[in-house]
Amino acid sequence: MQPGTRAARGRPTEAGPRGPLLRLGTSVPTYLLEAYMPRAQTQDACAAGQRAQAAVDELARQGVPIRYIRTTFLPDDETCFHAFEASSAEQVEQAGRRAGLGHTRVIAALETSQPTRRCSIKKGR
Numbered sequence: 808m809q810p811g812t813r814a815a816r817g818r819p820t821e822a823g824p825r826g827p828l829l830r831l832g833t834s835v836p837t838y839l840l841e842a843y844m845p846r847a848q849t850q851d852a853c854a855a856g857q858r859a860q861a862a863v864d865e866l867a868r869q870g871v872p873i874r875y876i877r878t879t880f881l882p883d884d885e886t887c888f889h890a891f892e893a894s895s896a897e898q899v900e901q902a903g904r905r906a907g908l909g910h911t912r913v914i915a916a917l918e919t920s921q922p923t924r925r926c927s928i929k930k931g932r
Contacts, residue, residue: 835892838899842908844887852880862905
């Protein structure tokens with residue numbers, strides 16, 4: 808069995824230092840792209856997610872297997888996480904560059920629940 812593929816009992820498996828961990832119940836690797844975002848730019852978190860989605864749409868039109876899931880902003884940590892499903896971390900890095908998300912790091916993740924779509928960042932939080 809290749810690294811990053813489903814094990815016999817349907818459990819996620821790991822691959823190499825940057826290899827994917829899989830979402831429970833699926834065989835598509837999930838990654839988090841971590842980017843610095845100052846607390847003063849809270850409103851920009853939603854815009855960054857929209858840029859990430861646009862970059863993924865462009866890559867998908869070019870045949871790259873990638874999907875944007877959601878953006879999570881942690882204002883106290885000045886960190887923004889963008890979740891993607893993709894075949895490799897390199898594809899996620901490419902989406903981050905196209906979206907202009909700044910200096911980023913891509914890490915494999917394990918999703919344990921279904922994502923929902925919404926962008927409700929309120930000013931002053």
